[in-house]
Amino acid sequence: MGSKEKNMAKEKNSQINISVKTDEHNVPEKMNWTATDANIENKECKAMILSVWDKDDKAALRMDLWTKEMMVDEMKMFFYQTLVTMADNFQKATGEDEIVEDLRDYCAHFADKMKLEQMR
Numbered sequence: 001m002g003s004k005e006k007n008m009a010k011e012k013n014s015q016i017n018i019s020v021k022t023d024e025h026n027v028p029e030k031m032n033w034t035a036t037d038a039n040i041e042n043k044e045c046k047a048m049i050l051s052v053w054d055k056d057d058k059a060a061l062r063m064d065l066w067t068k069e070m071m072v073d074e075m076k077m078f079f080y081q082t083l084v085t086m087a088d089n090f091q092k093a094t095g096e097d098e099i100v101e102d103l104r105d106y107c108a109h110f111a112d113k114m115k116l117e118q119m120r
Contacts, residue, residue: 014035014036014037015034015035015036016033016034016035016036017033017034017035018031018032018033018048018050019031019032019033019042020065023068027068028065028066028067028068029067029068030044030067031044031045031046031047031048031065031067032044032045033045033048046066046067046069046070046074047065047066047067047070047074047075047078048063048064048065048066049062049063049064049082050062050063050064076114076116077116079110080107080110080111080114080116083103083106083107083110084104084107086103087100087103087104087107088100090103
């Protein structure tokens with residue numbers, strides 16, 4: 001088998017699917033997601049932040065949704081955890097350690113202002 005055939009044999013296709021049920025005003029009532037690579041099947045969630053990079057427009061496209069059931073305290077924790085994850089991923093992707101420390105400092109400030117210590 002040639003190198004091209006070996007590379008093609010290693011390729012796989014993964015899918016992430018999101019299902020959103022809305023009310024008559026288009027407000028999400030229920031959301032479920034499936035990820036074939038992670039063996040997640042129709043798992044319910046209350047909120048999501050999806051960001052994709054449009055290579056042609058060189059712009060981030062976003063979709064932020066949350067259900068009517070999402071409580072304010074849950075949203076605060078969701079944002080805190082998302083900010084921490086963004087700092088971690090930015091460090092992995094760029095190696096920009098100095099600015100990542102600033103981002104982590106902000107995350108700690110956010111947690112303090114939102115009184116998240118009591119929620120952990």
